[in-house]
Amino acid sequence: MKLPIYLDYQATTPVDPRVLEAMLPYFGAEFGNAASRSHAYGWSAEEAVSNAREKIAKTIGASAKEIVFTSGSTEAINLAMKGVADMYGAKGKHIITSQAEHKAVLDTAKHLEKQGFDVTYLDPDQTGRVSVEAVEAAMREDTILVSLMWANNEVGTLNPIREIGKLCHDRGVLFFTDATQAVGKIPVDVEADNIDLLCISAHKLYGPKGVGCLFVRRRKPRVRLVSQMDGGGHERGMRSGTLNVPGIVGLAEACRLSRESLDSETKHARALRERLEKSICDRLDHVHFNGNREHHLEGCLNLSFPYVEGESLLMGINDIAVSSGSACTSASLEPSHVLRSMKVGDEIAHSSIRFGIGRFTTEEEIDFCADKVVEVVKRLRELSPLYEMVLEGIDLSTVNWTGEH
Amino acid sequence: MAYSDKVLDHYNKPRNVGSLDKASANVGTGIVGAPECGDVMKLQIEIEGDRIVDAKFKTFGCGSAIASSSLATEWVKGKTLDEALSINNTEIVEELSLPPVKIHCSVLAEDAIKAAIADVKNKRDSEKG
Ligand SMILES: Cc1ncc(COP(=O)(O)O)c(C=O)c1O
Numbered sequence: 282m283k284l285p286i287y288l289d290y291q292a293t294t295p296v297d298p299r300v301l302e303a304m305l306p307y308f309g310a311e312f313g314n315a316a317s318r319s320h321a322y323g324w325s326a327e328e329a330v331s332n333a334r335e336k337i338a339k340t341i342g343a344s345a346k347e348i349v350f351t352s353g354s355t356e357a358i359n360l361a362m363k364g365v366a367d368m369y370g371a372k373g374k375h376i377i378t379s380q381a382e383h384k385a386v387l388d389t390a391k392h393l394e395k396q397g398f399d400v401t402y403l404d405p406d407q408t409g410r411v412s413v414e415a416v417e418a419a420m421r422e423d424t425i426l427v428s429l430m431w432a433n434n435e436v437g438t439l440n441p442i443r444e445i446g447k448l449c450h451d452r453g454v455l456f457f458t459d460a461t462q463a464v465g466k467i468p469v470d471v472e473a474d475n476i477d478l479l480c481i482s483a484h485k486l487y488g489p490k491g492v493g494c495l496f497v498r499r500r501k502p503r504v505r506l507v508s509q510m511d512g513g514g515h516e517r518g519m520r521s522g523t524l525n526v527p528g529i530v531g532l533a534e535a536c537r538l539s540r541e542s543l544d545s546e547t548k549h550a551r552a553l554r555e556r557l558e559k560s561i562c563d564r565l566d567h568v569h570f571n572g573n574r575e576h577h578l579e580g581c582l583n584l585s586f587p588y589v590e591g592e593s594l595l596m597g598i599n600d601i602a603v604s605s606g607s608a609c610t611s612a613s614l615e616p617s618h619v620l621r622s623m624k625v626g627d628e629i630a631h632s633s634i635r636f637g638i639g640r641f642t643t644e645e646e647i648d649f650c651a652d653k654v655v656e657v658v659k660r661l662r663e664l665s666p667l668y669e670m671v672l673e674g675i676d677l678s679t680v681n682w683t684g685e686h
Numbered sequence: 687m688a689y690s691d692k693v694l695d696h697y698n699k700p701r702n703v704g705s706l707d708k709a710s711a712n713v714g715t716g717i718v719g720a721p722e723c724g725d726v727m728k729l730q731i732e733i734e735g736d737r738i739v740d741a742k743f744k745t746f747g748c749g750s751a752i753a754s755s756s757l758a759t760e761w762v763k764g765k766t767l768d769e770a771l772s773i774n775n776t777e778i779v780e781e782l783s784l785p786p787v788k789i790h791c792s793v794l795a796e797d798a799i800k801a802a803i804a805d806v807k808n809k810r811d812s813e814k815g
Pocket of ligand 1: 356383433434459483
């Protein structure tokens, strides 16, 4: 067993050796520019891209012409939201999204607010889910776009995408979903799920970093975007820039593999997640599950260990590569905006750990992880004045704390 | 984040973990911080006359907060109350090589020492009545 054990599959995934294999020729002999129309190097690259487009489209039930390659989800999100806003801004200025979205969506929405758009940030429920009713209630005459993620990257909660998509179609509002964490993990069908725009990032499904795509619907309705990158007019004018051929080939192979093994991988992840949770909860009291029991990514387990602070917990389990809801991306001690939007309470927000289980996770690794977490949480609770107070029967919310906020 | 060896040492082998009888007249208790800020320290001292003969702590917080309070208990033991009052957070920062984002942990430890001393002095004064 290799230490530290990688249990952070929502942050990124290792490239599957089969994906790497598929990519290698395009770093070597097949190095052509897919836009070169005058020779065989270009034709061969163009053919690789076109095959890749077919495979990716097939994975999500789209057609090849509806795929626009990007550098990943962040760029695809920017293109989708800004592209729609610029194209349809004259029709309406209202956009709906939620507080639990990825920063790429939230910051793009903030950017649009500065440009005069009006954004409604829905609160998810305590499980991190946004209801169709909430979206419906927020809709206005001038709503042009609803942007809601499929699977949440921190807690794994799935939004009711098909129903929200139907509502949007009934109202003639465009629907974009950030499916970065969903594609390859759950079945996705842009037709049945009523989706107009959807983003994929290769590095979340065992492909390389720095490549992804945006699905842009061409029929019923035909979605038009104002491009956000000026240049040679690649990707039917929607995204200029020489295509990352090896990356695109890798993304396609990653999509194909994930579609092929969707059922077995779902079972694998579920079994390991249940094993991990049971093993921890059988031995520790006061463990809080963050997320939605019914609508959930199988490979994501977000648990809070109240009365233990997240960063000190991570420090103790440094043999395991996981993420904490409190340490987030910077050195700040801000609890994650997702947990905050779920209104889970400070003790829970500050003590959360996300365990990400994936294709290469083994039972042995899960058992090692569970043992380590139990040992460290017990040790830190011995050290915790809050745990002591709780055992004495003190209600922490009634204590007069001295800290300034 | 990289931790200094001294922080790691205190985190892995915290000194003087535990609790003293907070009802005792010779014991002062300082509880500082708040759960929503991610740090709560409880530091207790036991005195004989003017001298601190024992100290215990419990801390909810990051590794640097645990190390700061563990170190504080080591430092106050054997000191008089006045000597302990003069412990400054910058000495803790130096000893543990805390980075700027962790300076608040040392401040909290200093506050905890002061609060524990104030508590025991308070008890003594009210006893004298
Ligand atoms: C839900 C979600 N959206 C967007 C992104 C950004 O993706 P990328 O790294 O491809 O820019 C991520 C990954 O960090 C994510 O988890």
